[in-house]
Amino acid sequence: MTTPHIRDFHPDDLDGILHLWEQSRASGAEPVYALSEVVASCQIDHAVVATLGDRIVGAAVGRAAHAQGWIVFFATDPAVATDRDAAVGPTIGARMLAALERHMAPLGLSRLSALMPESEASLDDFAAQGFELKRNLRYVERELPVQREELVVLRELGGRILARGLWDGVGGMQREKEMLELRLVTPLAQPDLAERFGVVPPRAVMLFGPPGTGKTTFAKAIASRLEWSFVEVFPSRLAGDPKGLAGALRETFQKISELEHAVVFIDEVEEIASHRQGEPPSPTQGVTNELLKLIPEFREQSGRLLICATNFIRSLDTAFLRHGRFDYVVPIGLPDTGARRSIWSSYLPRDVAAAVDVDLLVEHTAGFTPADIEFAARKASQAALERALHPDVGAAVSAENQGPLTDDYLVAVTSTRRTVSDEVAAEFLEDIDRIARL
Ligand SMILES: Nc1ncnc2c1ncn2[C@@H]1O[C@H](COP(=O)(O)OP(=O)(O)OP(=O)(O)O)[C@@H](O)[C@H]1O
Numbered sequence: 001m002t003t004p005h006i007r008d009f010h011p012d013d014l015d016g017i018l019h020l021w022e023q024s025r026a027s028g029a030e031p032v033y034a035l036s037e038v039v040a041s042c043q044i045d046h047a048v049v050a051t052l053g054d055r056i057v058g059a060a061v062g063r064a065a066h067a068q069g070w071i072v073f074f075a076t077d078p079a080v081a082t083d084r085d086a087a088v089g090p091t092i093g094a095r096m097l098a099a100l101e102r103h104m105a106p107l108g109l110s111r112l113s114a115l116m117p118e119s120e121a122s123l124d125d126f127a128a129q130g131f132e133l134k135r136n137l138r139y140v141e142r143e144l145p146v147q148r149e150e151l152v153v154l155r156e157l158g159g160r161i162l163a164r165g166l167w168d169g170v171g172g173m174q175r176e177k178e179m180l181e182l183r184l185v186t187p188l189a190q191p192d193l194a195e196r197f198g199v200v201p202p203r204a205v206m207l208f209g210p211p212g213t214g215k216t217t218f219a220k221a222i223a224s225r226l227e228w229s230f231v232e233v234f235p236s237r238l239a240g241d242p243k244g245l246a247g248a249l250r251e252t253f254q255k256i257s258e259l260e261h262a263v264v265f266i267d268e269v270e271e272i273a274s275h276r277q278g279e280p281p282s283p284t285q286g287v288t289n290e291l292l293k294l295i296p297e298f299r300e301q302s303g304r305l306l307i308c309a310t311n312f313i314r315s316l317d318t319a320f321l322r323h324g325r326f327d328y329v330v331p332i333g334l335p336d337t338g339a340r341r342s343i344w345s346s347y348l349p350r351d352v353a354a355a356v357d358v359d360l361l362v363e364h365t366a367g368f369t370p371a372d373i374e375f376a377a378r379k380a381s382q383a384a385l386e387r388a389l390h391p392d393v394g395a396a397v398s399a400e401n402q403g404p405l406t407d408d409y410l411v412a413v414t415s416t417r418r419t420v421s422d423e424v425a426a427e428f429l430e431d432i433d434r435i436a437r438l
């Protein structure tokens with residue numbers, strides 16, 4: 001049989017490389033580099049092929065990363081590879097590796113490496129070419145949530161990829177977290193599982209509750225948990241758009257549909273979706289209508305979730321909330337003890353935290369919003385600082401009086417007015433009864 005010829009890659013060889021790629025996939029080995037990466041390296045990096053007549057029977061493709069070179073694709077046609085035993089001298093594989101190394105030599109690389117499936121049969125070719133098998137290495141990879149093509153759209157929308165771990169950072173609120181985990185996160189993150197059980201993943205949810213209870217925090221935490229881009233739509237910012245608010249809103253949603261995955265957040269949605277009434281109609285009515293039209297279109301696309309939040313659920317247009325638009329209408333109430341503990345802890349200076357009776361503060365701040373807690377914490381800190389600077393006003397500055405004490409916090413708590421009055425808290429409970437949908 002004739003010996004394959006080794007030569008540099010030529011653009012016409014791509015079909016042959018694709019064929020080899022498919023062959024190696026079919027053999028059950030998961031290639032480390034994606035086909036697009038291999039093709040890119042053929043075109044702009046370094047590649048050699050083995051030919052038999054006009055057939056491509058082998059390929060070795062490499063790229064340089066600083067001083068280290070990587071072989072991103074290496075394959076020989078199995079039919080030819082079996083024949084090679086009959087051949088004398090180096091195998092096709094070893095010859096291709098030698099040719100690739102020569103090709104990359106001018107780069108002055110310090111080493112050339114290859115990652116391969118455990119089942120890789122061509123180790124001998126590598127050994128023949130002086131490659132050493134490294135033991136005790138593991139390969140890990142992480143699929144990054146947002147692909148490069150999306151970044152431009154994301155930037156135009158002012159969207160971002162949030163830090164991982166925001167979900168775990170939401171303290172307490174166990175009931176809400178569990179509910180959101182089961183109803184939103186699981187079906188969205190595991191659509192195959194949802195389909196198996198006949199669950200249709202939600203497309204839109206409304207969060208409502210008194211100010212400062214963590215609605216925005218939850219919206220961001222959900223995006224972080226799903227590892228989806230977070231896009232906040234600010235109707236007030238769209239108002240200045242020459243196309244008008246409704247037109248700008250439509251355009252924004254159109255752009256959002258170009259993203260693979262997204263959590264879209266509209267805060268204070270009552271501003272654009274309150275009761276449609278009055279003669280002449282209010283200027284926001286066109287926007288409300290636009291949003292009513294946009295939601296059904298939005299619902300048809302998978303991989304995205306609309307989260308709206310409001311402090312005034314009862315002021316929303318009834319058409320806006322009806323079934324079919326929002327899958328769930330979720331109350332987010334005042335922080336529970338677990339949430340208050342986590343919020344308090346985040347505001348205690350590190351050096352005094354251990355000495356402060358956090359449980360007592362948690363107990364004395366039932367009904368406080370996170371912002372109320374922050375306010376009281378800052379007030380206590382300021383008072384303690386002033387006392388330390390003016391020893392004659394209070395106790396003398398001493399080693400153990402360098403920071404706020406539990407008493408400072410309790411005094412500050414007593415003099416802090418709760419944002420959410422009993423009346424508002426009672427209205428919220430009524431809203432849960434009348435409007436919540438879980
Ligand atoms: N469960 C929680 N654990 C820790 N911090 C929290 C929690 N809930 C809220 N916070 C903190 O409280 C502050 C207010 O929360 P957030 O802005 O999410 O409230 P909101 O309901 O969106 O308020 P608004 O109705 O005013 O928009 C934020 O600084 C947030 O980090």
Ligand SMILES: [Mg+2]
Binds near residue numbers: 217
């Ligand atoms: Mg908010």
